[in-house]
Amino acid sequence: DDSEGLLLIYVFFFLSPGSKKDLETRLLAIDDNLRTTTMAPILRSTPLVALLVLQISLLFFASTLPISSGSEDSNTITGRVRIPASTAIGHAAKFSNIKVVLNGGQNISFLRPDGYFTFHKVPAGTHLIEVYALGFFFSPVRVDVSARHHGKVQATLTETRRSLTELVLEPLRADQYYELREPFNVMAILKSPMGLMVGFMVVVVFLMPKLMENIDPEEMKRTQEELRNQGVPSLSSLLPASP
């Protein structure tokens, strides 16, 4: 189940050209029956995925066909968002709150239970698709919809400049909105400014007398004399006189 754990979003892009005949619509009805039976196992068993990818893609290609109609430049973009199973705690709640935005708000789409989203009636040109999900950061995707070649699509992650043939998107990261409270740690307290100050005080209080002891008493006395002559109140006068 490696593919489940990966932070991957698979987005399949299909374009369907303009007007289609009724004949194809009839064919679809059969395809649709197929879909209801095949979709369930795909989500559960991974070995079948490779085999069925083609089939799904065909099905989606098919299901988008009757939808796009009318003028030449209405195309349909279909993609898929997959939420990583490992990090999704409130899976369902998060899933229904994901929005897919085309061209900075021109069109907003939502996800179906299987993670697919669709943009209808997209004119040929270069578009931008963004996915917004709380807790995740997705790179915007540049999508080139070709006017001349039906179905020819180029997609690039704008953040990493990675070109995608099958358009497999990786969310850049999972967002953590809160700082984590560090557990109680003696070292952290010692390293804090307060801790450093206390440490310094301890050094002064306990180590300075030790240093004093090492000084030769004669020399000490001489220094004290000197200081007294200068008339400067000295620290040594505050210290207890050595016996």
Place this chain on the structure above:
Amino acid sequence: MAMALRLYLLLIVFVSSAIVSFSLYEDQVGLMDWHQRYIGKVKHAVFHTQKTGRKRVIVSTEENVVASLDLRHGEIFWRHVLGTKDAIDGVDIALGKCKESCLDVPNTVFAFTLMYHRSMLRAWNLPDGQMVWETSLHSAQHSKSLLSVPVNLKFDKDYSILVFGGGYLHAVSPIDGELLWKKDFTAEGFEVQRVLQPLESSIVYVLGFLHSSEAIVYQIDSKSGEVVAEKSKAFPGRFSGEISAVSNDKVVVLDSTRSILVTISFVDGEISFQKTLISSLVEDSGEAEILSPLLSNMLAVKVNKRTIFVRVGDQGKLEMVDSLSDETAMSDSLPVADDQVAFASVHHEGSKIHLTVKLVDDLDTVLLRESIQMDQHRGRVDRVFINNYIKTDRSNGFRALIVMEDHSLLLLQQGAIVWSREEGLASVTDVTTAELPVEKDGVSVAKVEHTLVDWLKGHILKLKGSLLLASPEDVVAIQEMRMKSSGRSKLTRDHNGFRKLFIALTRAGKLFALHTGDGRIVWSTLLNSPACARPSGISLYQWQVPHHHAMDENPSVLVVGRCGSDSSSPGVLSFVDVYTGKEISSSDIGHSVVQVMPLPLFTDSTEQRLHLIADTDGHVHLYPKTPEALGIFQREFQNVYWYNVEGDDGIIRGHGMKSSCAGETADEYCFTTRELWTVVFPSESEKIISTLTRKPNEVVHTQAKVSTDQDVLYKYVSRNLLFVATVSPKGAGEIGSVTPEESALVVYLIDTVTGRILHRLSHQGCQGPVHAVFSENWVVYHYFNLRAHKYEVTVVEIYDQSRAENKNVWKLVLGKHNLTAPISSYSRPEMFTKSQSYFFPQSVKTIAVTSTAKGITSKQLLIGTIGDQILALDKRFVDPRRTLNPSQAEKEEGIIPLTDSLPIIPQSYITHSLKVEGLRGIVTAPAKLESTTHVFAYGVDLFYTRLAPSKTYDSLTDDFSYALLLITIVALVAAIYITWALSEKKELSEKWR
């Protein structure tokens, strides 16, 4: 030396760690911020109360929200905010049994919400709001759309959802949204009026008018979409288009003279007309209007400000059965029990509203009559939706969901308001801040901390919490204590200025005062006007802010409104007391309002701000209309300039004052203006998409900026700068509609007094939308770069060249500097700019900047992203002095190495894990404490938080542990005593020796 180096390194560490200046621990949520969720004014409501368990109502609103509300408490189960252009045309619930396998759960009752908007039909799962399917239907502009869901839908292919939209009738499968068939009705001049599907029938009737003078009925087989029969009949005259379907085979329509009701019946496909003069129904007839409620075998017509009920007989004969006063809102009819249909009507009487539920067939049978006390500030009842339930004594009970004029939503049941939602706050149009009253002596102050012991206990708990030694119960207690602490919801001013009021004006013309502490509504006022019933609010200004003089006056705000939607309709001014929420006065000003200009620094003796209001005729009017204000204004008459932007024509005009208005209608407070300058953008190459000025009340702390190499830069700080962004006409559309070669973005900085263009910057291959923020001497704007296909953010900083020579100390000493020379827009500015661009990985809805009391604290940009979150970005990231390899000195100053894109640090989202759905604007206001700023974001939701862009350097944080301090002091005192005692002892023993 080594020590100095170490200290310096330490400093670097602190500086670099200070970049993430906003971050929050999860347990701090709700301490300084609050979040309120709304849905907007309800358009449609569908009840779902059949099953036992959760009772809910599905609503769609004018803010393009579809939501499921708990019928017991009014809470939101789930909601979805659609795009701003995705108006919802219809919402309904499809309930049914699954016969075959549908969505892996066979033989269960499956329910979902259907919503039709902008040619999309979407189905949402009722319990959790997950989208089940969506279908794109044929779309066309300016066409009616109708949604029809069969009652008690069964989930199989035989039943379909009928949607009429874009000139096509679509049949959609409820299982997966598959389009079963569609039928074209887009013929020239043909307009579909009604789609009817009688119960237990496979025939769908489509009624439409051809050129408004011929009625056509199509009979369509609902399984195949084939036209079974088609009948048409010409009407002598024209239809007005107002129509009401009264039964499965009859509709009533108003003709174009609005004085004749025409009953069209199409039994078995045969069309017959029957005309009834309205004057034969009521005596004092006039122009009639068919009201929207759907009643069976009856229709409601509004004639001469009265609502009359007209019963439609079997043969299409009309008779008036009842009439009500105009102020009546009605619901659609609702099947109650065995062939009985009821409807509700609500009317006002004084401060009460009367809810009546009657049977449609027998208007004398009153099923329910209730009177409920209603707040005057909610206005009239706008819409009513009713739902019935079976009481324990087997009789019918009714609950009514009513939408008031101020957009609030209330549920009435058993003569009481069960819950209410202030949905007006979902459509805030303007926001300003106001101070709370000063705490007066003698006024008892609620005790915050009870006793010293309690206080100490609380702090020990906090200490435990911060050392992570607290048990789960302690954590709960700490959280509770924090929420209640420090009297944050008191109604008086505090020392730090944390408690304030945000005054919000909504689209319904209602004014709300929200407390910054907990977000509660302190007061609300629905604006009235002598000229018209309900003026629409435009904007909000601070009218009177007493601080030096007139301290006994209450501060007030000015609400500028307008009677009608047209810009030339007369304006209305309302003055509202901020402390009490009372409307002090309201006046009809007799001229239109195009632009409102608060005059900077001009206040009269009662501290009323002087305002100029420009009308459509090019005159300006001075307010307040007092001789004193006139005197002040006339002193500065020659120094008053204003400008206006004609976005469609691409012209910016500057004006100066000329003289008093001539003419009999004008008073002495009206002035004419003369045009001083114009900036005309060539319409074939440039189109204005954004203009922006600095906030007039912004405070700039220092004009000089000292850089690392002891160089001084002087900021060009002028209140008269206008930022203008233009784009090639082709690039004015959406992303994806233009190639990089065709589009260019040009930004200008224009002095609004002289019309001089101070700076021009062109971005080839870029397009809008442009979102900008202007503060001090810099502008930051966000736009789309088509070549890189990424969003970009550019910063432009403006510096004054003429003052740049004042570096020499001797010049300053000898007074040969020009620092005290007055700044004038007329002196030719010698200025230079620095700019830099960065990529930004998200679409943006709005940008704001933090503002503090003295302007000392560093600034943060508040970027409202399209994901409805707000990102706080330090201004240091958009500093044109950033270089790839900053020198040691520059690093010391805090310059961040240049990167090609701006970082998005998740912890710096000030909205943390919340979303301000439908975000439209962000307002910042300074607190009294220099480090802190208030941030208020509005959209469909409201969000407030308090920010400290450079951390709270001037006060202790809430987390500060007083207990630790106290314990330390106690421990120190104890240690002093112990050591003193020990030393005494030692001294004694030494003396003995």
